[in-house]
């Protein structure tokens with residue numbers, strides 16, 4: 544594949560979203576917020592599902608210009624060993640967390656597929672739900688992960704602008720735009736139940752990236768209609784390499800994007816991480832966002848063992864404890880949900896065996 548697929552570029556099915564996101568949009572932010580709030584309430588009630596990330600390793604062979612783990616960043620590198628993972632998971636469980644996202648950098652000899660699979664199996668023995676944000680894999684590898692207890696993967700395209708993608712991904716396997724674009728479909732083909740998509744806001748012109756992200760979601764949900772798809776809205780945060788993004792995304796645009804996605808994709812879980820400020824996160828709860836991370840550490844481990852001083856992938860903004868965050872939700876009459884999943888469902892979906 545050398546040119547962008549038609550499903551990604553066709554404007555035909557994204558006119559409603561385009562109208563809501565246009566700089567000269569006739570939809571006021573207040574009107575979008577009211578509609579988004581009503582849709583959220585109708586489809587999800589007053590609930591917020593909560594998860595936490597666990598960085599397994601900060602080894603990486605890629606050179607993404609915007610990332611604190613890029614292979615040219617000066618920081619010590621390490622990975623968690625099985626006993627350490629157990630301890631980190633126990634510490635997370637003490638905070639109330641039962642839904643974990645395991646993260647690594649790009650595939651390396653120190654943290655490759657076999658290592659990741661072993662980590663998934665350990666986490667599946669401890670947590671109700673295990674998802675992975677790591678390197679693109681083959682269908683066979685995703686099938687093994689699903690059998691090991693992984694129910695979801697997160698794989699952001701970062702930007703759908705090919706020229707910018709080429710410049711930002713300076714070296715390493717992540718340079719392959721099309722391989723990454725096809726990764727969510729491979730995971731769903733293999734029986735992974737949910738895929739998380741997103742763009743890193745600030746890397747490219749945001750409206751065009753948002754429209755292509757939306758078309759990607761539509762394309763996958765039509766092809767894999769049983770799949771769960773989530774959309775995240777990460778904005779660039781300061782990282783150890785000091786990268787400055789070319790586009791500045793203000794709160795007003797991000798709120799508009801969240802409301803527009805909620806209206807255009809009423810059944811899709813929308814996710815907001817601790818990259819955002821407490822005030823912004825509290826404001827978006829109930830208005831469109833239905834899933835949030837809590838207690839995030841962006842260094843390797845960090846829940847049990849806090850003695851290491853390597854740099855994180857990026858700076859966390861909302862540093863509230865799980866208890867503080869849940870109190871803030873409850874003040875808004877929103878119920879924090881730590882578990883809405885039984886591990887008995889953790890095998891691959893029927894797509895894998897079909």
Ligand code: SF4
Nearest residue numbers: 603605607610613648
């Ligand atoms: S974004 Fe991922 S692949 Fe790129 S440098 Fe960071 S950890 Fe590596």
